[in-house]
Amino acid sequence: xxxxxxxxxxxxxxxxxxxxxxxxxxxxxxxxxxxxxxxxxxxxxxxxxxxxxxxxxxxxxxxxxxxxxxxxxxxxxxxxxxxxxxxxxxxxxxxxxxxxxxxxxxxxxxxxxxxxxxxxxxxxxxxxxxxxxxxxxxxxxxxxxxxxxxxxxxxxxxxxxxxxxxxxxxxxxxxxxxxxxxxxxxxxxxxxxxxxxxxxxxxxxxxxxxxxxxxxxxxxxxxxxxxxxxxxxxxxxxxxxxxxxxxxxxxxxxxxxxxxxxxxxxxxxxxxxxxxxxxxxxxxxxxxxxxxxxxxxxxxxxxxxxxxxxxxxxxxxxxxxxxxxxxxxxxxxxxxxxxxxxxxxxxxxxxxxxxxxxxxxxxxxxxxxxxxxxxxxxxxxxxxxxxxxxxxxxxxxxxxxxxxxxxxxxxxxxxxxxxxxxxxxxxxxxxxxxxxxxxxxxxxxxxxxxxxxxxxxxxxxxxxxxxxxxxxxxxxxxxxxxxxxxxxxxxxxxxxxxxxxxxxxxxxxxxxxx
Amino acid sequence: xxxxxxxxxxxxxxxxxxxxxxxxxxxxxxxxxxxxxxxxxxxxxxxxxxxxxxxxxxxxxxxxxxxxxxxxxxxxxxxxxxxxxxxxxxxxxxxxxxxxxxxxxxxxxxxxxxxxx
Numbered sequence: 001x002x003x004x005x006x007x008x009x010x011x012x013x014x015x016x017x018x019x020x021x022x023x024x025x026x027x028x029x030x031x032x033x034x035x036x037x038x039x040x041x042x043x044x045x046x047x048x049x050x051x052x053x054x055x056x057x058x059x060x061x062x063x064x065x066x067x068x069x070x071x072x073x074x075x076x077x078x079x080x081x082x083x084x085x086x087x088x089x090x091x092x093x094x095x096x097x098x099x100x101x102x103x104x105x106x107x108x109x110x111x112x113x114x115x116x117x118x119x120x121x122x123x124x125x126x127x128x129x130x131x132x133x134x135x136x137x138x139x140x141x142x143x144x145x146x147x148x149x150x151x152x153x154x155x156x157x158x159x160x161x162x163x164x165x166x167x168x169x170x171x172x173x174x175x176x177x178x179x180x181x182x183x184x185x186x187x188x189x190x191x192x193x194x195x196x197x198x199x200x201x202x203x204x205x206x207x208x209x210x211x212x213x214x215x216x217x218x219x220x221x222x223x224x225x226x227x228x229x230x231x232x233x234x235x236x237x238x239x240x241x242x243x244x245x246x247x248x249x250x251x252x253x254x255x256x257x258x259x260x261x262x263x264x265x266x267x268x269x270x271x272x273x274x275x276x277x278x279x280x281x282x283x284x285x286x287x288x289x290x291x292x293x294x295x296x297x298x299x300x301x302x303x304x305x306x307x308x309x310x311x312x313x314x315x316x317x318x319x320x321x322x323x324x325x326x327x328x329x330x331x332x333x334x335x336x337x338x339x340x341x342x343x344x345x346x347x348x349x350x351x352x353x354x355x356x357x358x359x360x361x362x363x364x365x366x367x368x369x370x371x372x373x374x375x376x377x378x379x380x381x382x383x384x385x386x387x388x389x390x391x392x393x394x395x396x397x398x399x400x401x402x403x404x405x406x407x408x409x410x411x412x413x414x415x416x417x418x419x420x421x422x423x424x425x426x427x428x429x430x431x432x433x434x435x436x437x438x439x440x441x442x443x444x445x446x447x448x449x450x451x452x453x454x455x456x457x458x459x460x461x462x463x464x465x466x467x468x469x470x471x472x473x474x475x476x477x478x479x480x481x482x483x484x485x486x487x488x489x490x491x492x493x494x495x496x497x498x499x500x501x502x503x504x505x506x507x508x509x510x511x512x513x514x
Numbered sequence: 515x516x517x518x519x520x521x522x523x524x525x526x527x528x529x530x531x532x533x534x535x536x537x538x539x540x541x542x543x544x545x546x547x548x549x550x551x552x553x554x555x556x557x558x559x560x561x562x563x564x565x566x567x568x569x570x571x572x573x574x575x576x577x578x579x580x581x582x583x584x585x586x587x588x589x590x591x592x593x594x595x596x597x598x599x600x601x602x603x604x605x606x607x608x609x610x611x612x613x614x615x616x617x618x619x620x621x622x623x624x625x626x627x628x629x630x631x
Contacts, residue, residue, distance in 0.1 A: 017603075035617050042624040 020084035023091045024143070026074040026099075030136045033066035034129060041125040059125040060114045063132050067107045074099055083145060087207045090145035090285075093511045097354065097504065098142045098281040105273040105361050106135040108483050112369040113266030115477035119374055120168075120385075122264060127167055131270060134160035138278040147196040147206040150282055154192065154246065157278065158185045161271065165263040177262025184245065184255040192242025198235030202228040211290035236291050240298055243286075246279045249335045250308035260328035265385065268324055269368035272331050273361055280338060280357060284350065287342070288512055295345050302343045307443055309336030314447035317454050323371060323389050326454060327364075330413070333451055334360055340428050340440050347509045348431035352424070354505035359412075359424040359494070366409040366487035369480045370402060373473055389458055393467030402476065403462045405488045412491045414455035415448045420494035575627045586615055 021028065041059050044050060074096070081092050110131055117127065134157050141153035162185060166178020196206070205211050215232075241252065248256035260268045287298055313333020320326040338360070341353025371386050386392060396403040412421035425448060432441040476484075494501075554561055593600070593608045600607075622628065 035614065038621055039617055042621045046624045046626070 017085065019079065019082075022077070022079045023082055023084045024089065024140075025077055025079075026070045027136055027139045029073055030066060030070045030132065030139065033069075034063075034132045034136065037062055037066070037132070038129050041129065045125060054123045055125040056117050056123055056128065057114060059128045060110060060117070063128045064107060064110055066132065067103055067110070067135065071100070071103045071107070074103065083209070085149075087209070088146040088149040089140070089143045091143055093508050094281070094284065095143040097508045098277055099139050101358060101361060102135065102138045102142060102274055102277045102281075105277060105365070106131060106138070106270065108365045108487075109266075109270045109273050109368070112365065112372055112480040112483050113269060114479060115374070116266045116372045117264075120264065120266075122168060122266070124167065127164060127267075130160045130164050130167075134164070135274070138274060141278040142281040144282060145208050145285065147200065147208075150286075151189075151193060151196060153278075154282075155189060157275065158189065158246075161185070161275065164267045164270070165259055167267065168264045171262075171264075173262035174264060175262075177259045180255045180262075181259045188242045188245030188252070190242075191238050191245065195235045195238025195240075195242060198238060199232055202231040202235065208286055208290040212292060215291065215293040217293065233294060233297050236294060236298060237301065239286065240301055243279060243283055244305055247276060247283070247335050247339075248332055249305045249339060250312045250332060251305070253309070253312070253332050256332060257325050257328040260331075261322060261324045265324065265368070265372055268327075269364070269372065272327065272368070273364050276331075276335065276338070277357065277361065280342075280353070283342065284353075284512065288345070288350070292345070299343055299345065302339055303437065303440060306336045306339035306343055306440060309333060309339065310444055310447040311336075314450040317451065320454070321388050321390065323386055323391070323458075326389060326458075327367065327371075330451065330455075331364070333447065334413075336447070337425060337428055337444060340432050340437070340444060343437055343440060344431050344435040346431065346435050347506075347513050348427075348434055350509035350512055351502075351505045352428035352431040354508060355427055355501060356424040358501060358505075359420045359491075362487045362490050363409050363413045363421060366484055366491065367406065367413070369484040369487070370406050370409075372480060373402070373476055389461055390465070390467055391471055392458065392462045393465045393471070395462040395471075395473070398471070399473050399476075402473070402484075405484055406462065407459045408488060409491055410455045410458050414452040416452075418495050420491045423494065423498060572630065575622075579622065579627065582615075582618070586612075 037059055040062075041055050044053060045055050046052065079091070080096065083090050110128065116122075137153050137156035137160065141150065141157060144150040144153050162178055162182040165181045166175050168174035199211070200206055203211065203214055205214060245252040260271065263271065287295075291298060309332055313329050313331075313336055317326050317329035317333070320329060334356075338353055338356055341349045341351075341356065343349070344352075374385070392403075392406075395406070408419065412419035415422045415425045425444075429441045429444055432438075432444065554565075556562070589611065590608070593604065597605065
C-alpha cells in the first residue's frame with residue numbers, strides 16, 4: 001500500500017501506522033501484560049522481605065486474566081479486516097476464528113495444569129510467562145501474511161516451546177525432550193527458511209497474496225519463466241516439509257513421541273493443543289492464498305503425508321502402554337485426519353478441518369484434564385501421576401464420574417456415532433469423497449477403526465481390569481473439573497445443536513475461498 | 515568493497531609476520547626437553563588430582579548475555595546512523611525495543627545472573 005513512489009520525500013511517521021495498531025490491539029495488550037507480569041513476578045519472587053514467595057499460582061491466575069481480557073479485546077475489536085504493517089500482518093475472519101480457538105486452547109490448558117504445576121514442584125513462574133509468550137506468538141503467526149513475519153512468529157513460538165519442554169531440569173526425560181525438540185525444531189526451521197529464501201530468490205516476493213497473484217495461470221508465464229517456476233515449486237516443497245515437521249506429520253514425526261513423553265504433562269497438554277492451531281492457520285494461509293495454483297504439486301505430498309500419518313498413528317499406538325506416548329501417536333493420527341481437509345482444497349475440506357480442529361482441541365483438553373489429576377499409590381505416601389495406561393485400572397470403582405467422562409471422550413476421539421468426534425470425522429470424509437479422494441476416505445475410515453482398539457482398551461482397563469496395586473485418586477482440583485465438565489458436555493451434546501459451529505466454520509471457509 | 519583490499523593485505527602481512535616471529539624461535543633457540551621441564555606447572559607442586567573439574571554455569575550465563583546485548587548493538591548501529599531520516603517514529607520504535615530488552619535485563623538482574631559470589 002505505502003511505497004516509496006507514493007511518498008517522494010520518504011519519512012517514517014506515526015500517521016503511517018495510525019490505524020494499524022488498532023488491528024493488533026489484543027496482541028499488544030497481551031505482550032504488555034506479559035512484560036508486566038514478568039517484572040512483577042521476578043521482583044516479588046526474589047524479595048527477601050516477602051520471604052521469596054512461590055508465584056506459580058498467582059502469576060497463573062493473572063495470566064489467565066490477561067488471556068481473558070485479550071479474548072474480550074479480540075472479539076470486540078471493530079477493526080476486523082485488513083492488511084496492516086506493510087502487508088506483513090493480516091486480520092480477517094479466518095484469523096479471528098483461529099485466534100479465538102488458540103486463546104481458548106491456551107486458557108484451558110493453563111487452567112487444567114495450575115494444580116499439577118503446584119503439586120509437581122514446577123515452581124518457576126516463568127513457565128506461565130513462556131506459555132503466554134508462546135500464545136502471543138501464536139496470535140501473530142495466525143495473522144501473518146508474509147514469509148518474514150511468518151518465520152519470525154514460528155521461531156518465537158518454537159523458542160518458547162524448547163524452553164518449556166526442558167523446563168523440568170531435574171528430570172533427564174525433560175532435558176532430553178527439550179534437546180530433541182530443539183535440534184529437530186531448528187532443523188525444520190532451517191528447511192522452512194530455505195524454502196522461503198528460494199521463493200524470494202525466484203520471485204522477489206515475500207507476501208502471500210502477491211505470490212497468489214503471481215501463480216495465477218496468466219501470471220505464471222508472464223512473470224516467471226518455466227525455470228523459475230520449478231525453483232518456486234522446490235521452495236514450496238521445502239516450506240511444506242518445514243510446516244509438516246512442525247505439525248508432527250509422518251514422515252517428520254520422529255521427535256513427537258519422545259517430546260510428548262519427556263516433557264512435564266502440563267506442558268505436553270499445551271503442546272498437543274495449541275501449536276497445531278497456529279501451524280494449520282498459517283498452512284491454510286500459505287497454501288490456499290499463495291500456492292493455490294500449484295495445488296497439483298502440494299496435494300500429492302499432502303495426500304502421502306496424510307495417509308502415512310493416519311496409518312502410523314493407528315498402528316504404532318497399538319503397542320504403547322504409556323499414556324502420554326499413546327496420546328502422542330494418537331495426535332499424529334489426528335494430524336493425518338486434519339491433513340485430509342487440506343488435501344481436498346475445497347470449501348468443504350476447509351470447513352471439515354476447522355470443525356475437526358475445534359472438536360479435537362476440546363477432546364484433548366478433556367483427556368489431559370483427566371490425566372493431570374493427582375493420584376495416590378497405596379503404601380506410597382507421595383503424589384503420583386498417571387503414567388501407564390494400567391494406572392487407570394478400576395477407576396470406574398474409585399472415581400466413576402471421571403471414568404465415565406474419560407470413556408465418553410475416548411469414544412469420541414475414536415469416532416463412535418453420537419459423539420462430537422464422529423461428526424467431525426464424518427464431515428472430513430464426506431469432504432474427501434466429494435473431491436474424489438476415495439483412497440484417503442477409505443484409509444481414514446479403516447485406520448479410525450484400527451485406532452478404536454487402543455482407545456477402547458483404555459476404557460476396558462478402567463472398567464474391567466483388576467490391577468495388583470490399587471490407585472486411589474485424590475480430589476480433582478476445582479478448575480480442571482470445570483474445564484473437563486464443559487468439554488464433556490460439548491462432546492456429548494454436540495449432536496443436538498451443531499449448527500453454530502457448522503455455520504461459523506462455513507463462514508470462515510467461504511470467506512477464505514472468495 | 516575496494517577499500518577492504520588493504521585490510522586483506524594487512525591481514526596477510528600480519529599473519530606472515532606472526533609466523534616469522536614464531537618460526538625464528540624454533541630456528542635459533544636451543545631446545546632440550548626433559549620430564550621435569552615439560553610437566554604441568556602447578557606452583558611448583560606435583561598435580562594434586564584429576565585435571566577435570568566442574569565448570570561454573572556462570573560463564574555460560576555471561577556468554578549468553580553477551581550474545582544478547584551484542585545483537586542489541588547490531589540493531590542499534592543502523593538506527594543510530596539513520597536517526598535523522600526515521601524521525602520520531604523510528605526513535606520511539608527503538609525505545610520500545612530497548613524497553614523490552616531492559617525488562618529482560620531487570621529480570622536477569624533480580625535473578626542474580628550478574629552476581630559473582
